[in-house]
Amino acid sequence: MPSEPLFRAAAIEAGYGRVQVLWGAGVEVREHETVALLGANGAGKTTLLKVLCGLIPPWRGEIRFSGRDITFERTDKRVRAGIAYMSERGSFPGLSVEENIRIGGQFTPAAHLKRRMEELYGVFPAIAERRRGLAGSLSGGQRKMLAIAKALAGSPRLLLMDEPSAGLSPLFVNEVFEVLRRFRGEGLSFLIAEQNVRFLDLADRVYTLDGGRIGFEGTVGALHANDALRRAYFGLK
Ligand code: ATP
Numbered sequence: 001m002p003s004e005p006l007f008r009a010a011a012i013e014a015g016y017g018r019v020q021v022l023w024g025a026g027v028e029v030r031e032h033e034t035v036a037l038l039g040a041n042g043a044g045k046t047t048l049l050k051v052l053c054g055l056i057p058p059w060r061g062e063i064r065f066s067g068r069d070i071t072f073e074r075t076d077k078r079v080r081a082g083i084a085y086m087s088e089r090g091s092f093p094g095l096s097v098e099e100n101i102r103i104g105g106q107f108t109p110a111a112h113l114k115r116r117m118e119e120l121y122g123v124f125p126a127i128a129e130r131r132r133g134l135a136g137s138l139s140g141g142q143r144k145m146l147a148i149a150k151a152l153a154g155s156p157r158l159l160l161m162d163e164p165s166a167g168l169s170p171l172f173v174n175e176v177f178e179v180l181r182r183f184r185g186e187g188l189s190f191l192i193a194e195q196n197v198r199f200l201d202l203a204d205r206v207y208t209l210d211g212g213r214i215g216f217e218g219t220v221g222a223l224h225a226n227d228a229l230r231r232a233y234f235g236l237k
Contacts, residue, residue: 005030006189007052007083007158012061014051018058021047023124023212026061029158029189034180034202036220037193038233039209044118045193046088048209049160050061051083052191053103065158080107084156088163090147093136097127097146100135105153113153123179141172158189165196173198208233 003012010026020042029035030235039045050056053061054075063071070078076084084104091100101120105113124145130138135146144164164180165173173196180202184190192199193209200206200220208215208229216222216229223229 006033007063007065007160007191008063009048009052009063010047010061012063013059014045014047014049014056015059015062017100018107020059021212022051022058024061025209025212025214027052027191027207027214032187033204034184034190034192036200037191037209038195038197038200038206039193040195041208042175044212045209047212048193049085049162049193053083053160055085072158076107079154079156082157084151084159085153086147086151086159086161086164088166091135091143091150092153092212093134095135096132097135097138098131100146100150101153103153105155108154112155116153116155120152123182124169125147141169141175144168144172144176145179148176152183152188156188158191159183159191159194163194163196164192165194165199176204 007029012025013020015021018054025034025048027037030166032129037045047056051058054073057072062069065078065081086205103115105116110115127140128146129148130142135143138146164176168176177198180190184202203220205218206220206223207217216226224232
């Protein structure tokens with residue numbers, strides 16, 4: 001029997017008040033795997049990620065991480081267990097760059113966090129230069145880098161990312177892409193919700209989310225081979 005994946009969410013139903021947004025969505029991420037979650041605006045990507053990291057309780061369904069049922073576990077416990085979440089905004093503008101990164105690493109022992117921060121400052125030199133400055137004073141691209149550094153500060157095993165490319169110029173999209181590729185190479189697992197198909201180049205597998213339901217699940221090659229999906233997501237004939 002194949003072993004249980006690192007992360008597995010099944011038959012997730014959730015919403016706001018009486019409005020149902022997710023209708024039985026499920027995703028899996030294996031160890032060292034990068035998985036893309038594609039979907040248009042309003043498809044439910046953010047809602048699903050928030051359920052997966054514990055910010056919204058699901059109405060139904062199950063979530064497992066590293067062999068444990070975490071369906072109703074608090075977000076801070078999930079973070080301690082190795083799940084990090086990067087929201088679209090991703091950092092606190094009124095705090096300094098370094099304070100933001102420390103928040104990301106708040107459950108990490110001090111000596112370990114110090115080493116990790118030096119490592120992250122090496123990967124993000126523009127952030128390192130501004131470490132005493134307010135996060136709110138950074139450019140959009142730098143804010144995104146800070147959000148990534150903050151999410152990585154606790155040395156997670158799985159990073160859930162909400163649209164890392166949102167609001168970025170192509171130059172910064174490229175920079176984000178390269179940074180993610182680097183950490184992917186170090187064995188980190190990713191679930192990346194995106195509209196930008198550029199990120200498919202990083203993905204081992206893809207899900208499409210449509211109206212709160214998973215439509216397609218498979219490899220990037222299989223997505224390309226499907227005419228209707230290719231037209232919907234790549235705009236190609
Ligand atoms: P986007 O790319 O625009 O963020 P998304 O795929 O992430 O889209 P969600 O943000 O999860 O989609 O939104 C899914 C649906 O849930 C939308 O119809 C949205 O209007 C609704 N929704 C989102 N947040 C709330 C909320 N706090 N209260 C009520 N409805 C909400």
